[in-house]
Amino acid sequence: MAGVQNHRLAAAVCQAGGLGSLPAAMLSADALHAELIALQDLTNRPFNVNFFCHAAPQPDAEREARWREALAPYYKAWGLDASAIPNGPVRVPFGTETADVLEAFRPAVVSFHFGLPAPELLARVKSWGSLILSSATTVQEGLWLQAHGADAVIAQGLEAGGHRGMFLSEDLSTQMGTLALLPQMVQALKLPVIAAGGIVSAPGIQAARALGAAGVQMGTAYLCSDEAQTSALHRTALLSGAAQHTALTNLFTGRPARGIVNRVMRELGPLSPLAPAFPLATAGMAPLRAAAEAQGSSDFTPLWAGQNTAHIQARPAGDITQSFITAWRS
Amino acid sequence: MAGVQNHRLAAAVCQAGGLGSLPAAMLSADALHAELIALQDLTNRPFNVNFFCHAAPQPDAEREARWREALAPYYKAWGLDASAIPNGPVRVPFGTETADVLEAFRPAVVSFHFGLPAPELLARVKSWGSLILSSATTVQEGLWLQAHGADAVIAQGLEAGGHRGMFLSEDLSTQMGTLALLPQMVQALKLPVIAAGGIVSAPGIQAARALGAAGVQMGTAYLCSDEAQTSALHRTALLSGAAQHTALTNLFTGRPARGIVNRVMRELGPLSPLAPAFPLATAGMAPLRAAAEAQGSSDFTPLWAGQNTAHIQARPAGDITQSFITAWRS
Numbered sequence: 001m002a003g004v005q006n007h008r009l010a011a012a013v014c015q016a017g018g019l020g021s022l023p024a025a026m027l028s029a030d031a032l033h034a035e036l037i038a039l040q041d042l043t044n045r046p047f048n049v050n051f052f053c054h055a056a057p058q059p060d061a062e063r064e065a066r067w068r069e070a071l072a073p074y075y076k077a078w079g080l081d082a083s084a085i086p087n088g089p090v091r092v093p094f095g096t097e098t099a100d101v102l103e104a105f106r107p108a109v110v111s112f113h114f115g116l117p118a119p120e121l122l123a124r125v126k127s128w129g130s131l132i133l134s135s136a137t138t139v140q141e142g143l144w145l146q147a148h149g150a151d152a153v154i155a156q157g158l159e160a161g162g163h164r165g166m167f168l169s170e171d172l173s174t175q176m177g178t179l180a181l182l183p184q185m186v187q188a189l190k191l192p193v194i195a196a197g198g199i200v201s202a203p204g205i206q207a208a209r210a211l212g213a214a215g216v217q218m219g220t221a222y223l224c225s226d227e228a229q230t231s232a233l234h235r236t237a238l239l240s241g242a243a244q245h246t247a248l249t250n251l252f253t254g255r256p257a258r259g260i261v262n263r264v265m266r267e268l269g270p271l272s273p274l275a276p277a278f279p280l281a282t283a284g285m286a287p288l289r290a291a292a293e294a295q296g297s298s299d300f301t302p303l304w305a306g307q308n309t310a311h312i313q314a315r316p317a318g319d320i321t322q323s324f325i326t327a328w329r330s
Numbered sequence: 331m332a333g334v335q336n337h338r339l340a341a342a343v344c345q346a347g348g349l350g351s352l353p354a355a356m357l358s359a360d361a362l363h364a365e366l367i368a369l370q371d372l373t374n375r376p377f378n379v380n381f382f383c384h385a386a387p388q389p390d391a392e393r394e395a396r397w398r399e400a401l402a403p404y405y406k407a408w409g410l411d412a413s414a415i416p417n418g419p420v421r422v423p424f425g426t427e428t429a430d431v432l433e434a435f436r437p438a439v440v441s442f443h444f445g446l447p448a449p450e451l452l453a454r455v456k457s458w459g460s461l462i463l464s465s466a467t468t469v470q471e472g473l474w475l476q477a478h479g480a481d482a483v484i485a486q487g488l489e490a491g492g493h494r495g496m497f498l499s500e501d502l503s504t505q506m507g508t509l510a511l512l513p514q515m516v517q518a519l520k521l522p523v524i525a526a527g528g529i530v531s532a533p534g535i536q537a538a539r540a541l542g543a544a545g546v547q548m549g550t551a552y553l554c555s556d557e558a559q560t561s562a563l564h565r566t567a568l569l570s571g572a573a574q575h576t577a578l579t580n581l582f583t584g585r586p587a588r589g590i591v592n593r594v595m596r597e598l599g600p601l602s603p604l605a606p607a608f609p610l611a612t613a614g615m616a617p618l619r620a621a622a623e624a625q626g627s628s629d630f631t632p633l634w635a636g637q638n639t640a641h642i643q644a645r646p647a648g649d650i651t652q653s654f655i656t657a658w659r660s
Contacts (some may be wrong), residue, residue: 122497139574155386158488159507171578173600177489177507180637181527181536184574187640198509207509207537244469245513261503270503307510310517 001162001219002026002050002091004234004304007035009227009317011042016321020045025052030099036105046108048133051094052163054114057254070274074264074300078291085287091253091279093117099124110135111154115145115167121281122149133194134167138174142185142193154217157197160307161220163257164248170258172248172271177210186212201311202327209265209328213302218324225317228248233298235314237262243304243309252302254281263299264288331549332380332421334634337365339557339647341372346651349439350375354600355382359427368434376438379496379651381424382493386586388608391616397614400604404594404630408621415617421583421609423447431453440462441484445475445497448502463524465495468504468600472515474613484547486513487527491636492548493587493643494578502578502586502601509541532657539658548654550636555647565644567592573639582632584611593629593648594618639651 002023019311021037024032024275068075068082074097074237075082080159092098101126102110110125111133117125126132126149131158133156136142142153156165157270160324164175178197181247185193192214193239200221223238225228230238237243237260248256255278256271262287275281288300313320331339331354335425340350352369354362357402362379369377394604398405398412405412422428424447432440440455441463447455451615456479457463461628466472472483486495487508490577494505506514506526515523529538530551538546553568561566567573567590578586578601586601594615618630643650 157507157509159510174575176637177487177528178489178509179507179534180489183531183641184535184638196505201513203513203541204509206540210536210540211533245504308514310514321445 001222001228001304002052003228003302004223006053007039007042007131007226009222009225009229012189012317013037013222013321014043014045014047015326016318018037018321021032021048021050021111022048024098025050025091025113025154027108029101029175033101033117036101036107039268040105043053048109048111049105049107050111050113051308052091052114053094053112054091054167054255057280058099059181059280060276063274063276064280064284067276067281070268071123071284071288072270074288078288080287082301090287092281094121096121096272097126103128105265106130107142111135113165115152116150120151125264136170136185137166137181138176139181139184139188141166141168142167142189142191146189146191150191152192152194152214153185153200154194154196155182155213155241155300157181157195159198159307160196161223161246161258163253163255163302164315166256178208180207182211182213186308198307200308200309200322202330205324205327206330216324216328221312221320221324222311223305224312225320226315227317231293231301233296233301234303237298237303238305238309238312239314243305244305246305246309247296249302250278250281252282252330255280257302257304258306259304260305262303331552331558332382333632334560335558337369339559340377340541342426342555342557342647343552343651344373344375344377345473346648347655348651349378351378351380351441352379354428355380355421357441358422359431362428363431370435373529378439378441379432379435380441380443381447381448382444383424383442384421384497384585384608387610387611390606391541393604393606394610394614397604397606397611400598400602401554401614401618404618408618410617416613419431421612424451429658433458436460443493443495446478446480447469449479459635465526466515467494467496467511468498468506469511469518469613470521471496471498471512472521472644474498476519477538478523479522482522482524483515483519484524484526485512485543487511487525488526489588489637490526491553491588492584492634496576496586498540502596506537509539512538512543516639528636528638530636530638530660534638535654536660537642537659546654548550550639551642551654552650553635553646554642554644555650556645557647561623562634563623563626563631563632567628567633568635568639568642569644573635573642576635576637576639579632580605580611581611582610582612582615584608587632588636590633590635592631592633609648
C-alpha cells in the first residue's frame with residue numbers, strides 16, 4: 001500500500017497480532033531507513049517489508065510525447081506547462097542500495113511484487129533469515145516463484161486493489177478471480193498459499209480458509225483505518241457509492257492497477273495503449289493530480305481499492321486486525 | 331449450459347437431490363416440448379428451465395459486412411463461400427410461444443439470463459407458481475431483479491463460464507470476482523443469493539456458504555459428466571492444460587462469454603468491436619466451426635468454461651451432485 005500508509009499502520013497491525021507490512025516501493029534508501037527505525041520503535045514483533053522488483057523500463061521519447069499529447073487538453077485546462085514536467089521514475093526496483101539498508105534490520109518477512117529480484121540479491125536477503133513472499137496472479141507464476149526461492153506465495157485474485165503483481169504475462173485475460181485462482185494454486189503448489197483479493201471481513205477470511213489458504217493478505221480493509229495515510233479525498237471516495245465501481249487502469253503508473261473509477265479513467269478509458277511503461281506514466285499525471293487535489297478534486301488521483309468495498313471500517317487498525325484474527329480462528 | 335446438455339443431465343442432478351436445469355435458450359418451441367416430456371419421464375422431482383431474455387437485436391448490414399470481412403481469410407482457407415452463409419439469430423428470447431409450451435409443465439423454477447422478460451410474460455410464469463431466478467453481475471443488477479419480481483438472485487462472479495448475464499451495463503470493468511460480488515450482494519439484497527462463478531468442488535461450496543450464499547449454481551463442474559452432451563473436442567480441451575486460460579469473448583455470439591482460449595480468440599483478440607450484436611455474430615462463425623470440427627479442430631468452437639477447471643470430474647452427474655450436497659451440508 002505504497003503511498004497510503006507508513007510504519008504507523010504496520011506497527012498497529014503487528015501489535016494486534018497480525019503481520020504488519022511496510023510498503024517500500026516509493027521510498028528512497030534514506031526514507032526506508034527512517035521508516036524502519038520508526039517501525040522498530042513502535043513494535044518488536046515480526047513485520048514484513050514490501051518491495052517492487054520490476055525491470056527498469058527503456059525510456060521511449062516518442063511514446064512519452066504521445067502520452068503528453070493525450071494529456072494536453074488537461075494540462076491546458078489546468079494552466080500547466082507540459083514542457084516543464086519532469087520525466088523519470090518515482091518507483092525504483094529493489095536493488096543493492098535497498099538491500100544495504102535492509103540488512104541492518106533483517107525483517108522476519110520480505111515480500112515482492114512483480115516477481116523476485118535477481119538471484120544474488122535474493123540470496124542476500126535470504127541469508128539474513130528473512131522469509132520471502134511474492135505475489136502470483138496465475139498458477140504458472142506461482143510455480144515460477146516456488147522454483148525461484150519464494151517461501152510462500154500470495155495468490156492475488158483479480159478483485160485485489162492496487163497493482164496486479166503479474167510478471168510472466170501482460171495479458172489481462174489470464175487474471176482470475178480469487179475463488180478460482182486460490183484453490184488451483186493450493187492444488188498446484190507445495191508452498192503455503194496466502195489469499196489476496198476481495199477479502200475485507202470475516203466471511204471472506206472464512207472463505208479463504210475453506211479454499212485452502214494458509215493466510216490472508218488484506219489491504220483495502222485498512223484503507224480507512226485511523227493509522228492509514230490515505231488522503232481525505234481517497235477516504236471520501238472509498239466510503240461513497242463511487243467505490244462500487246473499480247477498474248484496472250494503467251493511466252497512473254503504466255501498469256494495470258485497480259482503483260475507483262474517476263474522471264480521467266472515464267474520459268481516457270481506464271486502460272490506454274498510450275500510457276508509458278511502468279513507472280514512467282506517473283510523471284505525466286503527477287502535476288494534474290497535484291493541481292486537482294489542491295482544489296479538492298480526485299479527478300486525476302489514483303484511488304486504489306479492491307472490488308469489495310462494502311465493509312471498509314474507519315476505526316483503529318488494531319481493532320480491525322483483532323476482528324480478523326478472531327474470524328481466522330473461528 | 332445451452333448446447334452442452336439436455337434433459338439427461340438435468341434429470342441426473344434432480345435424482346441425486348440437486349435442482350437440475352434444462353437450458354432452453356437454443357430450443358425451438360417443439361424441441362422444448364420434447365425435452366420437457368423427456369425430463370418428466372426421467373424424474374418427478376422439481377427442476378429448473380433456463381431461458382435467455384435479451385432484446386432482439388437490430389440487424390445491421392454494414393456491421394455484418396465488416397464482420398464477414400474480418401472472417402474472410404478463414405472462409406478462404408476453409409474453402410467456404412461467405413455469400414452463402416445465412417444470417418439470422420439462433421437464439422430466440424423467451425416469448426409467448428415459449429410460455430405456451432412451458433405452461434403445461436409448470437416447472438418449480440424458471441430462471442433467466444440477461445434480466446427478466448416483459449412484465450406481463452413474467453406475471454404469466456409466476457401465475458403457475460414457478461419460482462423466478464435470474465443472474466446479476468453487479469449489486470445494481472441484483473437490486474433491479476429484486477425490484478422487478480425475482481424470487482432469488484444468482485450472483486454471477488467473473489469466474490463463471492459461458493455468457494455474462496450482465497444487462498444494465500455493457501462495461502466489462504463493472505464485473506466482479508465472486509469473492510467480492512457475493513458478500514456485497516448478500517448485504518444489499520433481501521432476497522436469497524445463489525453463488526455462481528469459480529465453484530467446482532467442496533472447498534468452493536464451503537467458501538460460498540461462508541460468504542452468505544443461500545445456494546450454489548455450478549456449471550463447469552458438470553461439463554465432463556457422463557450425462558453432458560459436451561463434445562469430445564470440448565471435453566479434451568477441458569481436461570487439458572489449455573483449460574488454464576479462459577477469456578471473455580464476444581466472437582462466437584456477440585456477447586461476452588467465458589471460454590477456453592483457442593485459435594480464433596488468439597488471432598482476432600477475444601473481444602472484437604467488429605462482432606455483430608448478440609446473437610447475430612453466431613451465424614458468421616458457424617460454418618467455420620462446422621468445417622474445423624469436421625477435421626477434428628476446435629479452432630472456431632466456443633469452448634465455454636469457467637476459470638476454475640482444476641477439479642472437473644469425468645463421472646456420473648449423480649455422483650458429482652451427491653458429493654456437492656455432502657459438502658454443502660458439512
